Amino acid sequence: MSSDIPASPPSPAADSVYRDADARRVVREWCADRLGRWPVPHRTLVHPTGAGDAHVLVAGEAGEAAGRADRPAVLLVPGTNFSAAACLPLIEALAARGPVYVPDLPGQPGLSAPGRPRRDRTAWYGRWLAEVLDGVVARPAVMVGHSLGGAAVLACDSPHMVGRVALSPAGLVRLRVTGRVLGATLPWLLRPDEARSAALLRVMSGPGAEPSAESAEWMTLVARNCRSTLAPPPLPRPVVARCRRVPAAVAVGEHDVFLPPRRLVPAAGRLLGVRARVLPGAGHLLPEERPEELAALVDEVVAQAVEAGGAARRRGAPGGG
Template sequence: MSTPFPAHVRVYRSRSGEAAVRSWCERELAACPGMRPLPRIVADGRGTRVHVLGGGGGVPVLVLPGAGLGAATLTGAARLLARDRTVILADLPGQPGLSSPLRPLGGRAAAYGAWLDALLPQVTDRPVVLLGHALGAAAVLSSPPSPLVDRLLLVNPAGLAAPARDPGRLRATCAWRLRPGEDTSARLIGAWGGPAGPGPLAEWMTLVGRHCRADTVPGLLRGEEFRDWRGTPVTVATGARDRVVSPALLRGAARRLLDTGVHEIADAGHLVLHEAPEQVRELLRRGGG
């Protein structure tokens, strides 16, 4: 059943800003050899852009990025994962990227769960691994179980535990919002426990800071939002240096809610798909396909 957004706001501050972000995404995706766009999809009323990178014979994986991190930032990880399996990248509506610019103001988890449920049969006719990072993982947990889902891999997941209160992260976020640039973007990434320094991700975060409206860190899912995934294999992983949802925060919730442990990835923070894609590839391979 469709879950309408009771209220929404455009993620972009201006049409020119939207064009700048979309151009960056199109350029990065076009530069990835073998990456192809699917025709525009409407899932639960939300325009969605999906790209596919053909790969090995393993179970395909549908990758859902975290808040503020469009699919175009994951081309490096996609190339690595595609050595084993086809990779499907979907931009979440209401987040910077190529999908609908309308962001829900209320009922966000339920809206993303309904969107994912409607999206699945339009991008695959065989079971896939759902790989959700941060907000993408919350979308997975809020969607109903489906015969099109082989298993779940939740990386730095939002929704299982409330984010850590970190004054350093708050200061870095405020500085980035006030003066988005390479330095403040790099400091923000570092405050997440990620690889601080110049590079494509810092360039992307500068674009997002300049042209997109502020978003909140996803919080704890409410009971009515959390779907019963018992019976579906699930793996939870996070970086040892994650300053948003640390291993200590996740362990109890993962055991209580999903009956699983937490894989702790050394030398990684909140951006495991960017920092440690080889370890993500290994977790997918351990899943049996």
């Protein structure tokens, strides 16, 4: 195991995301209600981990019955302040193609355990994801992560991982916080309501994008009940270097307020050896703004992973090249 990752996760009670027990109940009820009303066929499961219970949404399993059983699964990791229940547009687009697993990160608003470490957080999340991938999916999978989830995917190392897709990922460069961002964030934190939440989401989106009512409601719930976190710092170079072992892709919005393409694109090329895809007109909230485009990008990495796996099997087969 890499020395960059703590040997064991902390107690789930070490640093709770929630302000109190009632706040946790309110967030969990919102998530359960949203998933209960979601018309896409799905199931939920709870997997015990060293950081407490992991709640995982599973959808798209009908794709296996339709003759796509050889397709790697997809494991999607939401970003800071988001959960599976708050990322349904992208999950639906991915589920139309095959199995997708979506764990709520511990220490983030959602249905998983509330605790998170006070230091080495991104590396800790990487180890936790490996535990979930190996214990829940237990098959080849392409891991997809947005923002904080992207950093966690870059930090993760598992024999079941056959590809990575990092969407506006933290972990490569420091996120930029502008006066415009602060001007929308502070009112949202101090006096949260749907109008202030929508204003913040507009800043985080591309020009002219209008956030959904559900997203504004969710962000209001988060501000009222949760303790947000700072953006994670860049990952250590040795951790990022091992990402080159499997096919990878990076996407960023043309108008990403936190990760401008002029900073992220060169970093992705230098550190990961990939040319980041810049999505015209989009901002930081790619899972809501461009779900179909992202699902198509994941398809590309899935195809690369299948091809790489076939080539490896041919090399290892008796009499093969």
